[in-house]
Amino acid sequence: MEPxxxxxxxxxxxxxxxxxxxxxxxxxxxxxxxxxxxxxPILKWINEYSQDPLGKTVFNFKLExxxxxxxxxxLDVLLKLEEMxxxxxxxxxxxxxxxxxxxxxxxxxxxxxIVEVPFEQVSxxxx
Amino acid sequence: xxxxxxxxxxxxxxxxYLKMKDSNVSLAYEGEITHxxxxxxxxxxxxxxxxxxxxxxxxxxxFHVMVECLQNISKHAEPIGNLPVSKDGRGIFxxxxxxxxxxxxxxxxxxxxxxxxxxxxxxxINSLDKMGLKQLYKQQIREGRLSPKGxxxxxxxxxxxxTGEKLVFDFLSINxxxxxxxxxxxxxxxxR
Numbered sequence: 001m002e003p004x005x006x007x008x009x010x011x012x013x014x015x016x017x018x019x020x021x022x023x024x025x026x027x028x029x030x031x032x033x034x035x036x037x038x039x040x041p042i043l044k045w046i047n048e049y050s051q052d053p054l055g056k057t058v059f060n061f062k063l064e065x066x067x068x069x070x071x072x073x074x075l076d077v078l079l080k081l082e083e084m085x086x087x088x089x090x091x092x093x094x095x096x097x098x099x100x101x102x103x104x105x106x107x108x109x110x111x112x113x114i115v116e117v118p119f120e121q122v123s124x125x126x127x
Numbered sequence: 128x129x130x131x132x133x134x135x136x137x138x139x140x141x142x143x144y145l146k147m148k149d150s151n152v153s154l155a156y157e158g159e160i161t162h163x164x165x166x167x168x169x170x171x172x173x174x175x176x177x178x179x180x181x182x183x184x185x186x187x188x189x190f191h192v193m194v195e196c197l198q199n200i201s202k203h204a205e206p207i208g209n210l211p212v213s214k215d216g217r218g219i220f221x222x223x224x225x226x227x228x229x230x231x232x233x234x235x236x237x238x239x240x241x242x243x244x245x246x247x248x249x250x251x252i253n254s255l256d257k258m259g260l261k262q263l264y265k266q267q268i269r270e271g272r273l274s275p276k277g278x279x280x281x282x283x284x285x286x287x288x289x290t291g292e293k294l295v296f297d298f299l300s301i302n303x304x305x306x307x308x309x310x311x312x313x314x315x316x317x318x319r
Contacts, residue, residue, distance in 0.1 A: 010166065010170065011162075011166055031165075031194055033162040034277060035273070035277050036273055036277060065187070065190065065191075067191075067194050067195065067198065068195060068281035068282050068285045069198070069273065069277050069278060069279045069281075071268060071279065071281060071285075072268060072271065072273055072279040072281070073273075075268055075269075100183060100184065101184070101187065102184070103184075103187065103188075103191075103289060110261070110264070110265060113265070114265060114268070114269060
């Protein structure tokens with residue numbers, strides 16, 4: 001399966017979806033001009049991946065910032081992962097947040113409440 | 128311009144400058160709010176704030192509020208009268224900073240038939256406590272659809288949740304069809 005590798009910019013996140021190297025990650029900042037268009041290939045990729053996933057899928061979110069329009073699309077990504085988990089696949093979401101960013105931590109907690117998928121909160125330090 | 132016009136215009140600039148200083152306005156803009164403008168204003172404010180002693184949580188909140196406010200204008204502002212419709216809405220955008228707080232102010236034209244819905248929504252958001260806002264946010268993110276313009280209907284809720292401050296707003300009548308919608312969001316500079 002062809003990986004997706006999108007370099008991050010100051011308004012779009014870095015995205016790596018690479019089955020072969022077992023890397024599934026969305027990181028950085030997300031406030032794209034056209035949020036639906038940006039996330040469309042990502043959702044499509046996960047859809048396809050879910051047909052024949054690895055034995056275990058660990059999906060990492062390490063976002064510094066996302067706007068409310070992106071928050072809706074991030075939920076769509078999580079809902080795809082929830083579908084996989086519902087299908088009996090082994091899926092884990094890791095939500096990374098800066099240890100001084102309560103809002104980002106809370107955002108992770110809320111997503112964990114909304115979707116039924118194994119969810120881990122991971123804090124990291126910033127200097 | 129006649130000589131008299133020019134002198135008046137010089138006076139206007141100086142008075143405008145004094146007014147801005149007086150009200151601690153650090154950024155004021157009127158025009159189309161494009162994605163490029165949103166990016167430019169947020170990065171400008173970020174680099175200005177980087178020199179301040181404000182807590183990083185305060186800086187993050189200011190950034191959040193700015194983006195949501197700018198995108199509100201670009202997605203929802205209506206053209207005045209019969210001006211040709213452009214892709215991005217236009218309006219005014221202002222940031223001021225006092226000892227205690229940042230204020231982000233926006234102003235844009237809305238049709239009078241939207242006022243009722245908009246004020247009910249804002250009054251409702253202002254009436255909710257932390258838990259109520261959390262519930263409303265969750266409900267809206269689950270049930271809301273992304274509008275054709277890419278809005279998630281979460282901007283105002285998010286601003287109040289992040290800042291913990293109520294939104295101040297008003298509608299000033301332009302004519303029988305349209306009004307000028309003014310919204311002030313406040314971010315406290317004291318760490319909560």
